[in-house]
Amino acid sequence: MTEEAVTAHTLTPVLRGLRSCLHLMVAALLALAAVRALAEHAPDAPAVLATAVALFAVYATGPRLPRLRSSTGAAALWLAAVALLWTVLLALTQDGVWLAFPLFFVQLHLLPLRGALPAVVATTVVAVAGFGWHTHTLSVGTVLGPALGAAVAVAVVLGYEALYRESEQRRRLIEELTAARSELAAAEHAAGVLAERERLAREIHDTLAQGLSSIQLLLRAAERALPQRPGTALGHVRQARTAAVGNLAEARRFVRELSPPDLEAGSLPAALERLCATTARTSPLAVHCQVSGVPTALPTAHEVALLRIAQSALANTVRHAGAGRAELTLSYMDTEVVLDVVDDGAGFVPAEVPAPGSAAARGTGFGLAAMRARARALQGTLVVESAPGEGTAVAVTLPCPATASVPAPSAPDPAPDPAPGAAPEAAS
Numbered sequence: 001m002t003e004e005a006v007t008a009h010t011l012t013p014v015l016r017g018l019r020s021c022l023h024l025m026v027a028a029l030l031a032l033a034a035v036r037a038l039a040e041h042a043p044d045a046p047a048v049l050a051t052a053v054a055l056f057a058v059y060a061t062g063p064r065l066p067r068l069r070s071s072t073g074a075a076a077l078w079l080a081a082v083a084l085l086w087t088v089l090l091a092l093t094q095d096g097v098w099l100a101f102p103l104f105f106v107q108l109h110l111l112p113l114r115g116a117l118p119a120v121v122a123t124t125v126v127a128v129a130g131f132g133w134h135t136h137t138l139s140v141g142t143v144l145g146p147a148l149g150a151a152v153a154v155a156v157v158l159g160y161e162a163l164y165r166e167s168e169q170r171r172r173l174i175e176e177l178t179a180a181r182s183e184l185a186a187a188e189h190a191a192g193v194l195a196e197r198e199r200l201a202r203e204i205h206d207t208l209a210q211g212l213s214s215i216q217l218l219l220r221a222a223e224r225a226l227p228q229r230p231g232t233a234l235g236h237v238r239q240a241r242t243a244a245v246g247n248l249a250e251a252r253r254f255v256r257e258l259s260p261p262d263l264e265a266g267s268l269p270a271a272l273e274r275l276c277a278t279t280a281r282t283s284p285l286a287v288h289c290q291v292s293g294v295p296t297a298l299p300t301a302h303e304v305a306l307l308r309i310a311q312s313a314l315a316n317t318v319r320h321a322g323a324g325r326a327e328l329t330l331s332y333m334d335t336e337v338v339l340d341v342v343d344d345g346a347g348f349v350p351a352e353v354p355a356p357g358s359a360a361a362r363g364t365g366f367g368l369a370a371m372r373a374r375a376r377a378l379q380g381t382l383v384v385e386s387a388p389g390e391g392t393a394v395a396v397t398l399p400c401p402a403t404a405s406v407p408a409p410s411a412p413d414p415a416p417d418p419a420p421g422a423a424p425e426a427a428s
Contacts (some may be wrong), residue, residue, distance in 0.1 A: 006107045023063070025102045030056050030401025033095035048092045053087040069112070077109040079119065087126060094134035100127035100146055104153035117154070124150045198373060210315045211247035214282060216242045239282050268303045269295050269330060272310055276328055283318045286325045293332030302400050305374040306339050312367050313341035313394045321392060337400055342393045371396065
């Protein structure tokens with residue numbers, strides 16, 4: 001065995017028990033040889049007793065030597081001393097042959113296999129020769145006894161080592177699996193945190209932030225109208241209050257993880273109609289909404305994403321495009337739904353929009369990233385086409401199965417609605 005195997009084996013509870021039994025066997029066999037020599041009044045009984053005591057002393061010293069378990073050379077020297085005393089005992093009494101069996105295990109335990117097998121063979125030869133010398137015969141039983149004992153010892157030790165290696169491989173595999181599971185759990189947790197942060201950022205940007213921006217614009221308009229046009233200022237204040245009420249509903253929905261209030265009140269086309277009407281009332285932008293194809297019931301996630309993208313697109317048109325007109329088109333197809341938002345505003349260069357969080361963004365630029373993230377989360381695509389002075393077109397395509405037809409949208413709800421969300425933005 002190697003030094004690492006020896007060290008590892010000494011830590012095994014089963015092996016410690018086997019070693020204790022082996023030591024007891026050696027002590028018992030030495031005592032048996034000495035007692036029989038004394039009982040039979042053999043002429044060399046004192047020599048047998050002295051040799052047995054010396055052999056036991058040398059053997060008992062081995063387990064107490066730390067170097068014996070870490071150095072193959074030290075183990076070989078100790079085994080040579082034990083073998084020498086055992087040979088002397090075997091020369092004095094034939095009962096010494098029984099000690100060959102425990103010696104096989106000691107040799108296989110302390111020596112590498114390439115050194116242990118020759119030692120076992122040499123011990124077997126000495127045992128056969130010693131027993132034959134005492135009995136003056138060399139029968140088949142005389143040879144097979146020690147030989148079978150050696151074979152059994154080798155088979156047991158090699159079998160135990162094979163089982164130990166297999167158990168070690170399983171232990172390492174379990175440790176690797178446990179570590180991999182921990183790493184996977186940590187990675188999933190981190191991914192979940194990032195996904196939740198992204199979702200929170202999109203929701204806040206498309207609801208509360210856009211609503212607060214709309215309220216700010218309305219209050220500024222009311223401030224400019226005072227005191228010459230108090231009626232106009234009052235209208236702006238009422239619109240701001242309505243927007244605040246809508247944003248409060250959005251905030252409560254956001255906390256409770258419910259669908260947007262506009263979708264709870266009807267279908268997606270109706271919600272888009274109300275969005276366009278609200279945008280037209282609260283801004284100088286003329287907004288027209290139309291539906292193409294046969295409206296079908298969409299999964300809630302699809303409807304929420306399309307509504308939020310429309311809010312973001314129209315809000316950004318109001319804030320940044322300087323447009324006079326915007327067209328919103330919702331097209332139902334066999335396997336996908338397409339939302340187009342087109343304005344005749346100032347336009348911009350999409351490639352020059354700074355990434356969110358960069359120094360150039362200065363706290364803006366999240367709108368386009370949020371819209372793309374919403375589309376990508378549903379395996380959809382979002383395309384932005386714009387150029388300075390040529391307006392902007394935003395098209396989002398979501399794959400979805402057609403389920404059931406829904407009624408065509410009714411006329412816009414005259415009741416006041418929350419302020420619009422955000423739009424395809426060059427700076428928001």
